[in-house]
Amino acid sequence: MIPSSIRKVYQGAADRRQMFRMFDRHKERPNRVEDNATALYSGEWFEIGEAEHDYMFEILPPLWMRGDMFAMREFLTGCITSVFFELKIDERIRYFHGYCDLGDRQSPERMRAAIVERESRPVRAMTREERLDHIWSSTHDPYRGYADWRFPAAERGKRIVIVYGQDRSHDFRLLDRLTDAEIAVKLPVHLRYLPDAIAA
Known part of the structure; x- marks a missing residue:
């Protein structure tokens, strides 16, 4: 959690x-x-x-x-x-x-x-965690959830989201394991290319 x-x-x-x-x-x-x-x-x-x-x-x-x-x-x-x-x-x-x-x-x-x-930050930026939280907050319930029996026991209960492949396939992936490219695809265009912020 x-x-x-x-x-x-x-x-x-x-x-x-x-x-x-x-x-x-x-x-x-x-x-x-x-x-x-x-x-x-x-x-x-x-x-x-x-x-x-x-x-x-x-x-x-x-x-x-x-x-x-x-x-x-x-x-x-x-x-x-x-x-x-x-x-x-x-x-x-x-x-x-x-x-x-x-x-x-x-x-x-x-x-x-x-x-x-x-x-008050002078430059608009987002941390990786802020990007992941925005994805979680803006994703509708059918496309997100929590890892269940399909995942290893140590990962159960962690947040998951649907990820679509280039071949139109899709599957649930752990939110905190999304690649930078997968994160960018899930963010609105105006947030995709913001610089990384250093977490406080």
Whole structure:
């Protein structure tokens, strides 16, 4: 599964449909009922639009508000809940959603700092992990999943996506084993040739 760290999981601003889809982008994981998904969700963030931010603010009274952020009162798992941010970055107001572990009181502030640092980069670039997360976030459920009995025991439960061959064949492959060429094919054209960013 995904390690617990602050990470961008979608490039660009998600519209409302995509936002709701990404709120539970791991819903098809095996053992969903039995496992503790805190590490899976904690630290994930993505950009949204102002309308999506305001819509979420109006759904329910927030659990709390702190200046440029508010937390939802419904928890996804354990102490993980949605925190929404309104941040001024490079003289422009932008909006973000992140999953924070409220068991750690500093989690929202660390998330905010990480978003500002990531989005303030002078050159637009993506890490390999950001590319893979974008592919996962933007791939529809029938074309992605989790490794099952067809894979060696050590790989079961890892994320997989369909890869198409030049001969029109297709098969599921482990997401983290995609080649650079396979990653490029799965990214939108405007993201394919961005330079590699150094992971923080």
